[in-house]
Amino acid sequence: MTTVTTPRNSRSVVVTVAAVVEETSEARSLVFDVPPERRDEFAYKPGQFLTLRIPSDRSGSVARCYSLASSPFTDDLPKVTIKRTADGYGSHWLCDHVDVGDRIEVLPPAGAFTPVDLDEDVLLFAAGSGITPVMSILKSALSQGSGKVMLFYANRDERSIIFAAELRELASRHDDRLTVVHWLESVQGLPTARQLASLSDRWHDRRAYVCGPRPFMGAIHEALALVGMPRNKVHAEVFTSLSGDPFAPEVEQIPVGDEGSTATVEVQLDGDTHNLSWPRAATLVDVMLSKGLEVPYSCREGECGSCACTVIEGEVSMDSAAILDPEDIANGYILACQARPVSEHLRIEF
Ligand SMILES: Cc1cc2nc3c(=O)[nH]c(=O)nc-3n(C[C@H](O)[C@H](O)[C@H](O)COP(=O)(O)OP(=O)(O)OC[C@H]3O[C@@H](n4cnc5c(N)ncnc54)[C@H](O)[C@@H]3O)c2cc1C
Ligand code: FES
Missing domain, CATH: 3.40.50.80 (Nucleotide-binding domain of ferredoxin-NADP reductase (FNR) module)
Structure with a gap:
C-alpha cells in the first residue's frame, strides 16, 4: 500500500507506522516512528498537528492535517487519531489502507492551539x-x-x-x-x-x-x-481539509529587495526582534522565510492556523482569513501566510 520512499519537500519526513489502534468503529490512531536523524524536528507542543500526504489515483495525493493526540510529556512516540468523515476521502483512506510498517510522508508538527500555561486551571x-x-x-x-x-x-x-x-x-x-x-x-x-x-x-x-x-x-x-x-x-x-498541496517542492523564494514598494516590519519571534523590509506583494511568511527565519507555517493557504500572529501596530490585508472569527480579527490576529502590508510600518508578534 503506502509506497512513499522519497520526500517531495525538504521539510517533509517519511515516518513508519509503529502501531495502529482501533479506537472506535469510526476512529483509529496511527503511532509513528520518526527516523532518528529527524527526531529534533518532531519535538512538538501539546495541541499541535501533523500534515499527512495521502496517495490518490485522482490527484496524485491530498494533504490532510491531524492533531497529535499524544502528549510530548507522557508518550514516547507521536500519535494522530483519525475519525471517518462522511463521504471523506483522506480519513477513509487512512482508516482503510494503513498497516503497521507502512511509510507515510508527513510535515513536521505545526499549529498555535497550544496551552499558554500548563499550571493554569x-x-x-x-x-x-x-x-x-x-x-x-x-x-x-x-x-x-x-x-x-x-x-x-x-x-x-x-x-x-x-x-x-x-x-x-x-x-x-x-x-x-x-x-x-x-x-x-x-x-x-x-x-x-x-x-x-x-x-x-x-x-x-x-x-x-x-x-x-x-x-x-x-x-x-x-x-x-x-x-x-x-x-x-x-x-x-478549526478542523478543515486543505485544498492545496503543502508537499509540493518549495516555491522559489521571493526576492526581497528595496525595488518596488516596501513597508517595514518589526517582528517578535521566540523572544527575538527582527526588523525587516516587507515588499507589498509578498506575504509575511514569504518574507520571513527569505530571511532564513523559522516562521511557523504549514499549509500557506490560510487553512490550518499555524502561522497565526498578532498585529500590535499597523494594518495588513489578507486574501483569505476564513478560519479566523471576526472577534479574532478585531483582536489583531492575522495569518502571516496571507498577510500583506497596508501601513508603512508594522509591529507583529508571534
Ligand atoms: C489543524 C487541523 C487538525 C485536524 N485534526 C484532526 C484530527 O485530529 N482528527 C480528525 O479526524 N480530523 C482532523 N482534522 C480534519 C482533517 O484534516 C480532515 O479535514 C478530515 O479527516 C476530513 O478529510 P477527508 O479527506 O476525509 O474528507 P473531505 O475533505 O470532506 O473529503 C472530500 C474531499 O476529497 C476530495 N476527494 C474525493 N475523492 C478523492 C480522490 N480519490 N482523490 C483526491 N481527492 C478526492 C473531494 O473532492 C473533496 O474535496 C484536522 C484539520 C485541521 C485543519
Ligand atoms: S500556514 Fe496554514 S494558515 Fe498560514
Whole structure:
C-alpha cells in the first residue's frame, strides 16, 4: 500500500507506522516512528498537528492535517487519531489502507492551539474527533502542571467516545484535579449555548480550549460570552481539509529587495526582534522565510492556523482569513501566510 520512499519537500519526513489502534468503529490512531536523524524536528507542543500526504489515483495525493493526540510529556512516540468523515476521502483512506510498517510522508508538527500555561486551571471543550488536540493538552497539563482541568466532551452516543477508557483512568488517577463531563447527543440532544453557559458559569475565570464541529464551536463561543469570559481567553482549533498541496517542492523564494514598494516590519519571534523590509506583494511568511527565519507555517493557504500572529501596530490585508472569527480579527490576529502590508510600518508578534 503506502509506497512513499522519497520526500517531495525538504521539510517533509517519511515516518513508519509503529502501531495502529482501533479506537472506535469510526476512529483509529496511527503511532509513528520518526527516523532518528529527524527526531529534533518532531519535538512538538501539546495541541499541535501533523500534515499527512495521502496517495490518490485522482490527484496524485491530498494533504490532510491531524492533531497529535499524544502528549510530548507522557508518550514516547507521536500519535494522530483519525475519525471517518462522511463521504471523506483522506480519513477513509487512512482508516482503510494503513498497516503497521507502512511509510507515510508527513510535515513536521505545526499549529498555535497550544496551552499558554500548563499550571493554569483550564476548561477544555471537545466534540467528536475534536478530542485529539484537547487530549494532548489534558495529558500534558495533568503530568506537567498543577492546575485543575474540567473537560466537557460531547459525542453522538456512548460507542463513539474516543479515548473513553484512557479518560476514565486519568479521572480516577487525578480525581482531585480532573473533572470529565460527558454529553451524549443520543441522550441529551445537541448542547445549547444556554446549557453550556450554566455548566461553565462556575469556571468562567479560567482559560478555555475548544475543538469540534463548527456548530459546537459556535455554541461554546456564545456560552462563554454569556458567562463573561473574555474572548482572548478562548482558544479554538478549526478542523478543515486543505485544498492545496503543502508537499509540493518549495516555491522559489521571493526576492526581497528595496525595488518596488516596501513597508517595514518589526517582528517578535521566540523572544527575538527582527526588523525587516516587507515588499507589498509578498506575504509575511514569504518574507520571513527569505530571511532564513523559522516562521511557523504549514499549509500557506490560510487553512490550518499555524502561522497565526498578532498585529500590535499597523494594518495588513489578507486574501483569505476564513478560519479566523471576526472577534479574532478585531483582536489583531492575522495569518502571516496571507498577510500583506497596508501601513508603512508594522509591529507583529508571534
Ligand atoms: C489543524 C487541523 C487538525 C485536524 N485534526 C484532526 C484530527 O485530529 N482528527 C480528525 O479526524 N480530523 C482532523 N482534522 C480534519 C482533517 O484534516 C480532515 O479535514 C478530515 O479527516 C476530513 O478529510 P477527508 O479527506 O476525509 O474528507 P473531505 O475533505 O470532506 O473529503 C472530500 C474531499 O476529497 C476530495 N476527494 C474525493 N475523492 C478523492 C480522490 N480519490 N482523490 C483526491 N481527492 C478526492 C473531494 O473532492 C473533496 O474535496 C484536522 C484539520 C485541521 C485543519
Ligand atoms: S500556514 Fe496554514 S494558515 Fe498560514
